[in-house]
Amino acid sequence: MKLHLGLLPAALLLASCVTPTAPPVEMPEANVLPLALDNDFEFRKVRRTLNQAEINAIPTRNEMINFERNYLNYGALSDNERRQREGTYYDIFWRARRPADLTVRFEYRQAKTGNAVLAQEIFVPQAKGTMKSSFQVTGDNYQWDGPATAWRCLLIENDRIVAFTQSYLWK
Numbered sequence: 001m002k003l004h005l006g007l008l009p010a011a012l013l014l015a016s017c018v019t020p021t022a023p024p025v026e027m028p029e030a031n032v033l034p035l036a037l038d039n040d041f042e043f044r045k046v047r048r049t050l051n052q053a054e055i056n057a058i059p060t061r062n063e064m065i066n067f068e069r070n071y072l073n074y075g076a077l078s079d080n081e082r083r084q085r086e087g088t089y090y091d092i093f094w095r096a097r098r099p100a101d102l103t104v105r106f107e108y109r110q111a112k113t114g115n116a117v118l119a120q121e122i123f124v125p126q127a128k129g130t131m132k133s134s135f136q137v138t139g140d141n142y143q144w145d146g147p148a149t150a151w152r153c154l155l156i157e158n159d160r161i162v163a164f165t166q167s168y169l170w171k
Contacts, residue, residue: 024133083143106119111145
């Protein structure tokens with residue numbers, strides 16, 4: 001395999017612009033915070049990936065779809081392990097123009113929980129630049145309570161919401 005050196009600096013730049021964050025911490029309930037939007041923080045993109053056995057069984061010729069299916073289920077040896085990985089995965093890309101201690105909160109409602117709001121949080125100390133935070137609604141939570149029907153993601157600084165994005169079903 002030959003490596004094209006002209007693409008190497010671009011690949012290094014792309015790899016360095018997204019900083020991984022710690023795994024999310026689940027919260028029993030989401031508390032209400034005041035809104036204080038700040039232009040120094042913004043959400044860029046939300047990528048939602050659904051992993052279900054019924055969908056994965058449909059054959060496709062698209063190599064990117066095949067890769068994503070295999071990636072999410074990599075290492076799952078038994079049916080129970082594959083069932084625990086079923087659900088919805090959210091990759092949320094956001095930007096901080098100045099250094100700040102931020103909390104990224106992912107709030108969601110599920111099909112069988114009614115209006116109850118569940119939440120997951122990730123604390124990111126001294127966040128600056130383009131960041132990626134990953135959340136998932138999988139496993140027993142997904143099997144018992146169903147898929148997430150509505151969601152929103154908040155950037156919180158000093159107990160104030162400085163940026164947010166949400167699905168069109170969020171109320």
